[in-house]
Amino acid sequence: xxxxxxxxxxxxxxxxxxxxxxxxxxxxxxxxxxxxxxxxxxxxxxxxxxxxxxxxxxxxxxxxxxxxxxxxxxxxxxxxxxxxxxxxxxxxxxxxxxxxxxxxxxxxxxxxxxxxxxxxxxxxxxxxxxxxxxxxxxxxxxxxxxxxxxxxxxxxxxxxxxxxxxxxxxxxxxxxxxxxxxxxxxxxxxxxxxxxxxxxxxxxxxxxxxxxxxxxxxxxxxxxxxxxxxxxxxxxxxxxxxxxxxxxxxxxxxxxxxxxxxxxxxxxxxxxxxxxxxxxxxxxxxxxxxxxxxxxxxxxxxxxxxxxxxxx
Ligand SMILES: [Zn+2]
Numbered sequence: 001x002x003x004x005x006x007x008x009x010x011x012x013x014x015x016x017x018x019x020x021x022x023x024x025x026x027x028x029x030x031x032x033x034x035x036x037x038x039x040x041x042x043x044x045x046x047x048x049x050x051x052x053x054x055x056x057x058x059x060x061x062x063x064x065x066x067x068x069x070x071x072x073x074x075x076x077x078x079x080x081x082x083x084x085x086x087x088x089x090x091x092x093x094x095x096x097x098x099x100x101x102x103x104x105x106x107x108x109x110x111x112x113x114x115x116x117x118x119x120x121x122x123x124x125x126x127x128x129x130x131x132x133x134x135x136x137x138x139x140x141x142x143x144x145x146x147x148x149x150x151x152x153x154x155x156x157x158x159x160x161x162x163x164x165x166x167x168x169x170x171x172x173x174x175x176x177x178x179x180x181x182x183x184x185x186x187x188x189x190x191x192x193x194x195x196x197x198x199x200x201x202x203x204x205x206x207x208x209x210x211x212x213x214x215x216x217x218x219x220x221x222x223x224x225x226x227x228x229x230x231x232x233x234x235x236x237x238x239x240x241x242x243x244x245x246x247x248x249x250x251x252x253x254x255x256x257x258x259x260x261x262x263x264x265x266x267x268x269x270x271x272x273x274x275x276x277x278x279x280x281x282x283x284x285x286x287x288x289x290x291x292x293x294x295x296x297x298x299x300x301x302x303x304x305x306x307x308x309x310x311x312x
Contacts, residue, residue: 100307104148
């Protein structure tokens, strides 16, 4: 009787273990996302538009939802980066027009009063369980998008889109290098080895050469934006941010594209308002330029060519 019972227990354990194995395998299958499809998190607070290009766009501060079920945050910044989610969508659409393929886009729909996904979870969610779940889903979506891009292309380029209201109307390009670090001469910057702590450290490791040139030389993102009428720092003309306020790149780019992320590089782009994100026309114009600039930068620095749209 006892032996039969033991056999039954073992059989149950085996069945349980095999059901666990099936369950454990499920997330891998679920990770296969269809480019162009939107995947929404719990309560639709997080949206992931799946892509098949190596670019991952993130939009943490453009959300507008203020559900009563989540208390207002009382510490840290709570202002929306106005129209930055619309800007991110315009940029994603522009890539589709140019290539017939999709970038990945991860967006938070919660207003920053409720959640700031560009902070570590404690400050981001202020201890609210619903906000914490949205934060977790947001960053899991970014990790999934980056992993999908790396699996397909062997690299991913992360662009975290924001809006600033600093006195100087220029794009602030945040590579996790602050003004003090960037205010050095090229020679001093290169010899300090600061590129190793930046969000383009993996790219620099692969390419070698002057780190300052990669950041603010003639084929830098800043140079490409400036040549198309959008003042930017760092760039050849605005090599050093100077003494005023400058956003150097926050939690998202540091976490997902920092030093410990082989095959992932990227930056935070802080956009001024007028001429960039204030009107639908200006957003469309900036999106066209930003898609061209990112295409040129990626093609100049990675063994990758963006596809052309299929002829109809
Ligand atoms: Zn922001």
